[in-house]
Amino acid sequence: QLQLNYYSSSCPKAEEIVSEQVKQLYNKHGNTAISWVRNLFHDCIVKSCDASLLLDTHGDIISEKTSGRSFGMRNFKYVNTIKAAVEQECPLTVSCADIVALSARDGIVMLGGPSIEMKTGRRDGRESYVAVLEENIPNHNDSMDLVLSRFESIGLDVEATVALLGAHSVGRVHCMNIVQRLYPSVDPTLDPKHAEYLKKRCPDPNPDPKAVQYSRNDLGTPMIIDNNYYKNILQHKGLLMVDEELATDPRTKPYVENLAADNDYFHQQFSRAILLLSENNPLTSDQGEIRKDCRFVNSI
Ligand code: HEM
Numbered sequence: 154q155l156q157l158n159y160y161s162s163s164c165p166k167a168e169e170i171v172s173e174q175v176k177q178l179y180n181k182h183g184n185t186a187i188s189w190v191r192n193l194f195h196d197c198i199v200k201s202c203d204a205s206l207l208l209d210t211h212g213d214i215i216s217e218k219t220s221g222r223s224f225g226m227r228n229f230k231y232v233n234t235i236k237a238a239v240e241q242e243c244p245l246t247v248s249c250a251d252i253v254a255l256s257a258r259d260g261i262v263m264l265g266g267p268s269i270e271m272k273t274g275r276r277d278g279r280e281s282y283v284a285v286l287e288e289n290i291p292n293h294n295d296s297m298d299l300v301l302s303r304f305e306s307i308g309l310d311v312e313a314t315v316a317l318l319g320a321h322s323v324g325r326v327h328c329m330n331i332v333q334r335l336y337p338s339v340d341p342t343l344d345p346k347h348a349e350y351l352k353k354r355c356p357d358p359n360p361d362p363k364a365v366q367y368s369r370n371d372l373g374t375p376m377i378i379d380n381n382y383y384k385n386i387l388q389h390k391g392l393l394m395v396d397e398e399l400a401t402d403p404r405t406k407p408y409v410e411n412l413a414a415d416n417d418y419f420h421q422q423f424s425r426a427i428l429l430l431s432e433n434n435p436l437t438s439d440q441g442e443i444r445k446d447c448r449f450v451n452s453i
């Protein structure tokens with residue numbers, strides 16, 4: 154079972170070391186904190202919070218990072234920095250799955266989000282779920298029906314799902330995922346002024362997937378996890394189709410309006426939703442293993 158401070162006797166400094174590393178990395182590369190939040194989503198919604206996301210392609214394993222759904226994910230190399238610091242203090246004790254969870258928790262704090270009390274004790278899986286990943290992680294233009302059912306299947310109610318999407322209050326979206334709404338004609342659901350701005354950011358209707366062309370998610374507070382996301386999408390300035398749908402679907406719109414009106418309420422619901430996500434189907438006790446290197450299973 155997951156518990157608070159699972160490492161209190163086996164590695165009392167574990168959580169402190171992770172926090173310290175997250176802080177240091179944030180001070181050097183602010184966007185690392187953003188990556189830890191997205192990592193939690195992409196790991197936990199696929200089967201389990203089992204660090205399956207972090208496995209590299211090797212032997213029988215094809216990395217989940219190679220999926221189209223993982224497009225734009227970054228800073229994986231700095232997970233190894235955190236893991237190395239923890240390994241130095243307590244070899245083979247702290248799981249990569251817990252590092253995914255704790256780094257997300259601490260990243261959220263660096264980004265001005267809520268402090269969340271998170272349990273630990275997750276163990277690392279030995280498999281990549283790349284083959285079923287697309288059945289778990291929605292696409293940027295999927296319907297709200299599909300989005301809600303995916304989140305419901307891991308125990309997130311509609312309100313929690315709406316709150317979780319508030320993560321799109323930070324970070325960026327590449328032109329690859331935006332141009333469908335700009336060319337050949339502008340999506341009529343998109344605010345026309347914002348469309349003009351986005352066309353400037355993404356002038357090419359067929360962007361090179363390797364090009365680093367993107368727009369920030371939230372022009373107002375791009376590095377702060379706040380309820381500005383909901384204000385933006387109510388003004389039809391969401392970048393992804395799912396952001397726009399969230400603000401207009403009758404099932405989600407009432408929550409969007411409430412979250413837009415009250416940042417404390419957003420932080421409270423975001424915390425609740427992050428906890429639900431981070432506790433999805435963990436491996437515990439003798440299941441799985443404690444990976445030595447987050448990129449590889451132990452016996453290869
Ligand atoms: C329907 C659900 C979701 C879809 C379809 C979706 C899709 C996307 C897409 C397409 C991007 C941009 C990738 C790029 O072009 O670089 C993105 C970025 C991001 N997503 Fe989501 N997302 C969803 C839910 C979530 C959730 C639940 C979280 C976290 C709790 C999250 C966290 C993030 C973050 C932090 C970024 C910015 C990453 C960066 O700047 O490096 N997303 N998402």
Ligand SMILES: [Ca+2]
Nearest residue numbers: 196199201205
């Ligand atoms: Ca996983």
Ligand SMILES: [Ca+2]
Nearest residue numbers: 322371374377
């Ligand atoms: Ca923001």
